[in-house]
Amino acid sequence: MxxxxxxxxxxxxxxxxxxxxxxxxxxxxxxxxxxxxxxxxxxxxxxxxxxxxxxxxxxxxxxxxxxxxxxxxxxxxxxxxxxxRSLGRQDVLDLYELRARLESYAAELAASRAAAGDIAAIDDGIRDFGRAIRRRDLDHLERTRLIGEANRRVHAAIIAASGHARLAHLLSSAVDAPLVFEALHEFTNNELARSNLFHQLIRDTIAKGEPVRAAQLMHEHIMQGRDRILRSLDA
Incomplete structure (x- = not known):
């Protein structure tokens, strides 16, 4: 990838x-x-x-x-x-729907193809995400940067585990970085903890070889970010 x-x-x-x-x-x-x-x-x-x-x-x-x-x-x-560039509500809906479908497919494939090293890479990202959200010695921007990097590593490891190079390429253009960062920046501590719980659940279904459940969880996880952005737009 x-x-x-x-x-x-x-x-x-x-x-x-x-x-x-x-x-x-x-x-x-x-x-x-x-x-x-x-x-x-x-x-x-x-x-x-x-x-x-x-x-x-x-x-x-x-x-x-x-x-x-x-x-x-x-x-x-x-x-x-x-x-x-500016995005309207429909742009956000379209971007997140595309990303959710592609990344759900990546999680589905990963559940059939992931090797031990892939699971370890996902675990590393989940661990660092959890550590980052517990940091209280950083300002909000620096903390969000740490969270964002850990989040990237979780998702990148899942996409790598899919073993589908073309899908990885498509996702590199389907994921909107400013929206991802904004969602992580706006999440409450409870929402961040819930996001990492989804990471763990997705990881577990991939490790157990449950492709349908992995795809469902990934879709729900990405919609959590979409809903955060839509609340900000509506406000």
């Missing part, structure tokens, strides 16, 4: 550092700002301002914006230029 693709989809992985090449640094930085909500939907991407903050020329920033447009995170509007 494409581990980097799944990492990008879920908004996980380390934040960029100053040693990265210009376009990569610009892309990683702007993407992180969009995923984490520093750049909000509908907000213009002003190349000169971003370049100054990142201490880069405008050329790598312009290239990064093109890459983000290809990812679907940025759109070009007449008389405004590049802006962070």
């Amino acid at each position: 494409n581990e980097n693709g799944v990492a990008a989809a879920y908004g996980g992985g380390p934040l960029p550092d100053a040693g990265m090449a210009g376009p990569v640094l610009a892309y990683s930085s702007i993407r992180a700002w969009i995923v984490e909500g520093r750049l909000r939907p509908g907000e213009r991407l002003i190349e000169a301002r971003i370049a100054a903050e990142l201490k880069l020329s405008r050329t790598p920033v312009r290239e990064a914006v093109r890459m983000l447009a290809a990812d679907g995170l940025v759109v070009t509007e007449r008389n405004r230029g590049a802006v962070v």
